[in-house]
Amino acid sequence: MAVIIPGLRLGLTTVRWLKSQAASTLAVNGRRFAAYEQIRLIHVARDKSNPANGTVPRRLPFSIVSQQDLDFFKQLLPGRTITDPDLLESSNVDWLKSVKGSSEVLLRPKSTEEVSQILRYCNERRLAVNPQGGNTGLVGGSVPVFDEIILSTALMNQVLAFDHVSGILTCQAGCVLENLSNYLEERDFIMPLDLGAKGSCHIGGNVATNAGGLRLLRYGSLRGTVLGLEAVLADGKVLNCLSTLRKDNTGYDLKQLFIGSEGTLGVITAVSILCPRKPQAVNVAFLGCSSFQQLLETFQCCRGMLGEILSAFEFLDSACMGLLEKHLKLANPITDSPFYILIETAGSNAAHDEEKLHNFLETVMMSSLVTDGTVATEESKIKALWAMRERVTEALTHDGYNYKYDISLPVEKIYQMVTDMRKHLGDKAKNVVGYGHVGDGNLHLNITSPTKDPALLAAIEPYVYEWTAACRGSISAEHGLGLKKKNYIYFSKPPEAVALMGNIKSMLDPRGILNPYKTLPDNLR
Known part of the structure; x- marks a missing residue:
């Protein structure tokens, strides 16, 4: 009897290839299936008009915003119910300008109580709601698909408390990450999270997407540093799990449901987060390597010799460097290399840290693992x-x-994905580049073309997800699934797990009003 994996989407080229490979195998979710003999693959037709991932979801039977609804919102949020199309434009379009909704209402609450009243009303009226923070997401999760009401946390931007002894910060969800970093730095602490988008992203959105960032190697993920949160459920109930305790073993850890849920289970309104002390000594080294294998060996040496002071180990390839030089006019600080490494150390004793870094650099230079480098302390x-x-x-x-x-991906497989993708695409793409976080096995693969190209997209997907699944990797390391990746979730999660996610969504949001069309695959509707 055939094994069916609901929602598994493979392109027509892949299906034809599978039919021609009677004895070949396909790896999905860590299990191997004999191609076309043991598995029946479901192919979903691709609609080329969609700006996201090829399939346009149908609008669910939500209510349409009426004048009565607008009157309610304007009374609740005077001056903070936005209907001007020009002001709505930026909230309807994602950061990449690849997904665009058609919302006609933007709500800007200032308090948890206002969020509660909004969701209670929307749930009763069955009005769909799109929670939105800084709108810096990259998978289409932060903007409407159709006419969902946009609920912005931008005005919920207050620090509620900070404990100088424990280093625990409690703040509203709309606080901009960089503002929190500046606030803490004045108090000799730092945020455990650092992102390229820190100037505009919100901490609530960071938690809702379980953002990883540049220093996960040192401080871990938000699942560990977020001690508590407050969230408003779809029916308006306020779930106050805003604990500031580092140890609490009383029952289920409910906050974990909302970390990484992308606004589909509730609207995060406040968080408490454990913040480390500001390091007294910071050093950054920028190094060049001749091969990715040498880069990996440098990483092994780095972890062994720098140990507790290592806070980041990032990489980029020569193609990335070329784009930095060409488009941003940034000068390469060292001689040209196939690969570049950025290493950061952070500690409490400058002399101690500099000595460790010096010994490490001497070792990797003498062994020819590194071809050139520079160090900065200022x-x-x-x-x-x-x-x-x-x-x-x-x-x-x-x-x-x-x-x-x-x-x-497993660390040793990271760059092979880039190499194989280049071979697979040939001259279809303008550039295929790779960069990311070696310390946690996170690759950012980017493919560019002169214009939007449906044929190129068809060549990339699902190849990239099939390749990742074959290595037992995850199709989303830190960006989430959003709109673009939701139907590919089966490449990383077994059907039983996805079904359980659907059950949790149905329990917490039975009318499905919170960020519909996102995260969960279409077959669970």
Whole structure:
């Protein structure tokens, strides 16, 4: 009897290939199936008009906003119910300008109570709601698909409390990450999260997407540093799990349901987060390697010799460097290399840290693992070196239409994905580049073309997800699933797990009003 994996979407080329390979196998979710003999593949027709991932969802039977609804919102939020199309434009379009909704209402509450009243009303009326933070998402999760009401947390931007002894910060969800970093730095602490989009992203959105960032290697994920949160459920009930305890073993850890749920289970309104002390000594090294294998060996040496002071180990390839030089006019600080590494150390003793870093650099240079490098200890020079990594995304936006993939792989497989994709696409793409977080196995694969190209997209997907699944990787390391990746979830999660996710969604949001069309695959509707 055939094994059916609901929602597994493979392109027509792949289906034809499977039919021709009677004895071949396909790896999905870590299980191997004999191609076409043991597995029946479901192919979903691709609609080329969709700006996201090829399938246009149908609008669900939600209510349409009426004048009566607008009157209610305007009374509840005087001056903060936005209906001007010009003001709505930026909230309807994602950061990549690849997905656009048609919402006619933007609500800007200032308090949890206002969010509660909004959701209670919308649930009763069955009005769909799109929660939105800084709108810096890259998978189409932060903007409407149709005419959902946009609920912005931008005005919920207050720090509620900070404990100088424990380092626990409690704040509203709309606080901009960079503002929180500045607030903490004045108090000799730092945020455990650092992102390229820190100047505009909101901490609530960071938590809702379980953002990873540049220093996960040192401080771990938000699942560990977020101690508590407050969320408003679809029916308006306020779930106050805003704990500031580091240890609490009383029952289920409910906050974990909302971390990474992308606004589909509730609207996060406040968080409490554990913040580390500001390091007294920071060093950044920018190094060149001749091969990715040497880069991996450098990483192994780095972890062993730098140990507790290592806070980041990032990489980019020569193609990324070329884009930085061409589009942003950034000068390469070292001699040209096939691969570049950015290493950051953070500790409490400058002399101790510099000695460890010096010994490490001497070892990797003497063993020819590293061909060239530079070190910065001054803040301005540190920022200049970090720009070589943080501004790659910006450089890519100047290179044409951008197809972005955020995958997690065994560390030794990271760059093979880039190499294989280049061979697979040939001259179909303008550029195929790779960069990311070696310390946690996170590759950012980016493919550019002069313009939006449906034929190129068909060549990339589902190849990129099939390749990732074959290596037992994750199709989303830190960006989430949003609109673009939701129907590919079966490449990373077994059907039983996805079905359970659907059950949780149905329990917490039975009318399905919260961020519909996102995260969960279409077959669970």
